[in-house]
Amino acid sequence: MHRSALRDITEILTLEPTSPEEATEGVSLAFPEGGREGWTCLLGSCLLMFPSFGFQSAVGSVQDYISMHQLVEYSIRDVGWISAILVFLTQFLGVQFHRRRALPSGLCMAGSSAGGAVIPLILQVLFERGDWKPAIRTVALVALGCYTLGVIMVRGRLPGHTSKAMVDFRAFRSLRLCFLTVAVFSFEFIIFGCAALLPTYVRFAGMSSTVQFYSLTVLNSMSFMGRVLPGFVADQFGRFNVLLCLVVVTLVVMAGVWLPWGSRNDATLYAVVAIFGFSSGGWLSLAPVCAGQLCRTEDYGRYYGTIYFVAAFGVLLTVPVGSDLLQSTSPQVLIGFYSAVLLVGFIALALSRWALLDWRWK
Numbered sequence: 211m212h213r214s215a216l217r218d219i220t221e222i223l224t225l226e227p228t229s230p231e232e233a234t235e236g237v238s239l240a241f242p243e244g245g246r247e248g249w250t251c252l253l254g255s256c257l258l259m260f261p262s263f264g265f266q267s268a269v270g271s272v273q274d275y276i277s278m279h280q281l282v283e284y285s286i287r288d289v290g291w292i293s294a295i296l297v298f299l300t301q302f303l304g305v306q307f308h309r310r311r312a313l314p315s316g317l318c319m320a321g322s323s324a325g326g327a328v329i330p331l332i333l334q335v336l337f338e339r340g341d342w343k344p345a346i347r348t349v350a351l352v353a354l355g356c357y358t359l360g361v362i363m364v365r366g367r368l369p370g371h372t373s374k375a376m377v378d379f380r381a382f383r384s385l386r387l388c389f390l391t392v393a394v395f396s397f398e399f400i401i402f403g404c405a406a407l408l409p410t411y412v413r414f415a416g417m418s419s420t421v422q423f424y425s426l427t428v429l430n431s432m433s434f435m436g437r438v439l440p441g442f443v444a445d446q447f448g449r450f451n452v453l454l455c456l457v458v459v460t461l462v463v464m465a466g467v468w469l470p471w472g473s474r475n476d477a478t479l480y481a482v483v484a485i486f487g488f489s490s491g492g493w494l495s496l497a498p499v500c501a502g503q504l505c506r507t508e509d510y511g512r513y514y515g516t517i518y519f520v521a522a523f524g525v526l527l528t529v530p531v532g533s534d535l536l537q538s539t540s541p542q543v544l545i546g547f548y549s550a551v552l553l554v555g556f557i558a559l560a561l562s563r564w565a566l567l568d569w570r571w572k
Contacts, residue, residue, distance in 0.1 A: 250363050251363065253363055254359065254360040254361070254362065254363025255360065255363075256360075257356040257357075257359050257360035257363070258356065258357065258360035258361075259325065260324055260325040260352075260356045324430075324434055325430075327426075327427050327430040327431045327434065329349060330423045330424075330426040330427050330430075331423065331427060332345070332348060332349065333345050333349070333423070334423040336348065377512070377515050377516050377519045378512045378513075378515075378516055379516065381505075381512065381513055381516045382516070384504065385565050386504060386562045386565035386566045387501075387504050387513065387516075387517070387562075389558045389559070389561040389562035389565060390497075390500060390501060390504065390517065390558070390559065390562040391516075391517045391520050391521070392554070392555070392558035393497070393555045393556075393558040393559035393562060394497050394501075394517050394518070394520075394521045394555075395520055395521045395523070395524040395555070396524070396551050396552060396554050396555025396558070397490075397493045397494075397497060397521075397552075397555055398518075398521040398522075398524045398525050398528075399524035399525070399527070399528045399548075399551055400490070400528070400548050400551055400552055400555075401490050401493065401494065402525050402528055402529070403528035403529060403531075403532045403548060404429075404486065404490075404548065405426070405429070406528075406529045406532075407529065407532050407533060407536060407544070408422075408425055408426055408429065408483070409422035409423070409425070409426060410533070410536060411473075411536060411541050411544065412425055412479070414536055414537075414540075414541050415472075415473035415479075415541050416473075417473075417476060417479070418476075421476055421479065424480075425479060425480065425483050428480055428483050428484050428487065429483045429484070429486065429487035430487060431487070432483075432484045432485070432486075432487035432488040432491065433487040433488065433490060433491030433494075434491065435488055435491070436456075436487060436488035436489060436490065436491025436492045436495075437491040437492065437494060437495040438495075439492075440452050440453075440456060440491075440492035440495065440496060441492075441495050441496065441499075444496055444499070449496050449499050449500050449503065450500055450503075450559070450562070450563040450566070451563075452492065452496060453492065453493065453496040453497065453500060453559065454556070454559055454560060454563065456489045456490075456492040456493060456496075457489070457493070457552065457555065457556045457559060458556065459485070459489050460485070460486060460489040460490060460493075460552060461549065461552050461553060461556060463482055463485045463486060463489070464482075464486065464545060464548065464549045464552065465546075465549040467481075467482050468482040468486070468545050469542060469545045469546055469549060470542075472541075472545065473541045473542065498514060500562075501513055501514050501517050502514075503566065504566070532544055532547075532548075535547055
């Protein structure tokens with residue numbers, strides 16, 4: 211058996227068992243690992259991600275537009291609250307795959323990257339014509355089609371447990387879960403802050419409106435690859451290991467390149483945004499999979515819900531806080547602040563992995 215697969219199974223089996231009343235009775239715990247049911251669920255989840263997370267990844271285009279038109283009398287911080295509440299959909303995949311869970315999770319999340327790359331281009335064309343209503347209606351029509359197909363395709367494999375809450379704070383009795391929650395909080399804070407504020411950052415840096423839209427397209431196009439390729443590698447070399455490497459790369463690029471030189475010219479900005487997009491794409495696809503290593507399959511929804519319940523507050527705060535920093539200081543201060551938050555996330559993720567291995571680094 212492959213060493214990483216054996217380690218993953220060992221990590222799950224050594225966790226605290228669930229209570230007897232929470233056990234899944236009469237249900238096969240064998241994972242399909244694909245097949246028509248598994249891949250159909252994957253495609254449906256990808257379609258659900260395209261308009262939901264995809265629009266959220268492109269929301270910076272809308273936010274910057276309305277801050278200069280309909281809501282021009284409001285501060286950027288006030289406008290930022292509009293895009294601060296998000297919906298999370300990755301929980302559908304965890305019960306169809308286990309051994310190859312990271313790759314399907316990445317493919318699912320790639321749907322949001324595709325949406326984040328395509329939607330800004332649609333909005334750019336229609337916004338340049340001054341067509342606000344047709345632009346939003348076009349996005350809504352695309353969303354309707356994706357949601358309809360996605361809902362039809364996605365099916366749960368395990369029976370529901372109505373007695374289980376999706377948020378269970380008892381999970382925080384696990385120290386490794388606490389550390390992972392801090393890490394995910396920082397990742398969500400940075401990813402959605404950058405996605406929402408990138409067009410405004412570009413405008414404050416004195417670059418053209420074309421760069422505002424294309425920078426989002428570059429970010430999400432690279433994020434598409436970042437959500438797929440790391441998932442394949444993670445299934446071979448370990449989910450936590452690959453995620454830690456991606457965080458290190460992003461931290462070096464943000465603090466070493468984006469902070470001092472990112473706002474000087476278009477080429478530098480495109481380069482750092484591309485690297486950031488690839489690396490941060492891996493965060494989104496691998497963080498839920500890492501959470502899955504901390505619990506049994508039937509408890510994944512509760513663990514995932516608990517982690518992202520806390521992380522949602524990071525998403526809620528990042529745009530208003532970042533907008534205030536951007537408006538009152540400079541683009542460099544914003545990137546410096548995000549770099550510091552990412553450093554905290556890296557430390558927390560490393561501690562979570564260490565705790566998962568019973569405080570033995572190997």
